[in-house]
């Protein structure tokens with residue numbers, strides 16, 4: 557049996573829209589709503605939210621003796637206002653694991669409690685070469701030396717407070733999305749690329765008039781980057797969980813930007829061998845060229861569910877993403893292969 561055809565323009569359009577929807581962990585409601593809007597167009601799905609704010613879609617399959625779940629996360633790296641400095645600039649605290657130099661010079665938006673958006677950028681507090689000379693290069697990038705320069709006329713903390721900015725406001729870094737020669741370059745492909753793959757797979761099954769082989773739950777989680785995204789939201793009858801998240805590329809890694817990867821081990825240890833083996837077989841059966849890899853500094857929502865006591869088989873697949881938790885990039889080929897793999901699993 558052949559897999560349904562994927563509409564790659566639709567995949568890229570959905571992905572671009574999602575990437576342009578700010579959603580740092582704890583402030584991911586807009587990205588959840590964006591995804592919900594797309595899934596609501598599929599009448600086969602029943603949708604609900606967890607109390608924590610994640611989105612769960614249920615698709616009744618041909619059988620229900622071994623229900624399955626898939627998960628991808630809509631939350632991303634970001635920051636929160638930690639302090640308003642005497643000069644009116646902001647100190648931030650990170651949300652998720654990344655290095656400050658990966659967002660140095662990036663545009664950003666501060667979301668105030670009143671719902672206003674204030675623009676600015678993240679800089680070293682000694683940013684000017686003409687004033688600070690070698691220090692610009694030599695200063696270690698740490699919380700204390702990174703500051704937000706707001707695009708507003710503020711000279712002290714009171715003027716910044718008058719904008720409605722306060723400690724605890726969420727901050728989103730600009731994704732800077734660009735699609736060139738089927739490369740998708742953007743922040744936060746982790747894990748919006750995989751949300752797009754799952755949505756595209758569900759749309760393609762719907763368009764082909766197909767249903768999953770088993771009762772299936774899709775969890776679009778909203779707290780993955782801080783480690784507990786899929787800890788809740790997966791019903792107890794589920795027997796297997798396929799986490800769909802990006803593959804990490806670098807020296808010594810097998811993953812690349814034009815393939816999907818099966819991750820067999822990461823910082824949390826080995827994934828479920830039986831389910832991983834079945835995914836390998838499915839890939840071979842449907843002509844999906846894939847990589848097998850191990851990620852040295854990585855955890856997934858599959859492990860979050862395991863740690864929360866989930867008694868299921870867990871496996872992890874996803875597209876190769878270059879420069880992960882930095883200015884990321886992947887290729888349409890990897891997104892299509894991941895989507896086809898998800899469809900093969902669903903069927």
Ligand SMILES: [Zn+2]
Pocket residue numbers: 629746747780801802
């Ligand atoms: Zn991720």
